[in-house]
Amino acid sequence: MTHQGSLTIIAVAICCIFSYLFGIISWRYNIFPLSRLRALFKHFKDAKDAPAYYQIKTSFFDLKSQTDHDIVFIGDSITDFSEWNELFPNSKIANRGISGDTTNGILNRMDSIYSTGAKKAFIMVGLNDFNSGFTELAVLRNYKSIVEKLVENGMNVFIQSTLLTANNLGNVNRKITELNKSLYSYSKTNNKLTFIDLNSTLSQSNTLNSKLTVDSIHLNGLGYAKWKEIIAPYIEKVN
Secondary structure (H helix, E strand, O other), X not given: OOHHHHHHHHHHHHHHHHHXXXXXXXXXXXXXXXXXXXXXXXXXXXXXXXXXXXXXHHHHHOOOOOOOOXXXXXXXXXXXXXXXXXXXXXXXXXXXXXXXXXXXXXXXXXXXXXXXXXXXXXXXXXXXXXXXXXOHHHHHHHHHHHHHHHHHOOOEEEEEOOOOOOOOHHHHHHHHHHHHHHHHHHHOOOOOEEEEOOHHHHEEOOEEOHHHEOOOOOEOHHHHHHHHHHHHHHHHOOO
């Protein structure tokens, strides 16, 4: 091996060692640029992996075409499928529900919720998290983060109990019940928060009333009519 070749190998080895040590230090102490590179990687990965429907809806919400709403509804398909403006024609309501969404998904689109200009936020989410394997603790942590961001943005937040299912596949109703208990306790920590128990009306024997659902999860017209009755006083409240 030539002297020049030896020097090249040594230089490459030094660069590799330096890169390795820099990577370890950056990861350990969260310094630029690795922290930002990780965030960028996560952003693009999340966008790439998001289902088409999520991408279509978020791109529509990002247009920010109307900023004078009174109320914003936040959640997954159960929120998405409702015609809130028809149920409450006297209020300007933005529907920010997306079918299939999770607490992580909502955290990734908070700007499109703020941009509605709403001062009241009605939120329900969690079932898709559990169906994706997340624990009650992980869902609660994300849920709290969403609510805190809404409050910081000047909103009164109405936490609607995550609906029980009619089939209880995978013992998901136990997880939903535990989440709702935690959310109820959490709602007592801030006067900007109100917990609304939907399950006491829409469920019976710890399962969603089969007369109110089309598939054991999603509500039919009668189910939404009952939901409307429960939340109407909070919609009409001045504050």
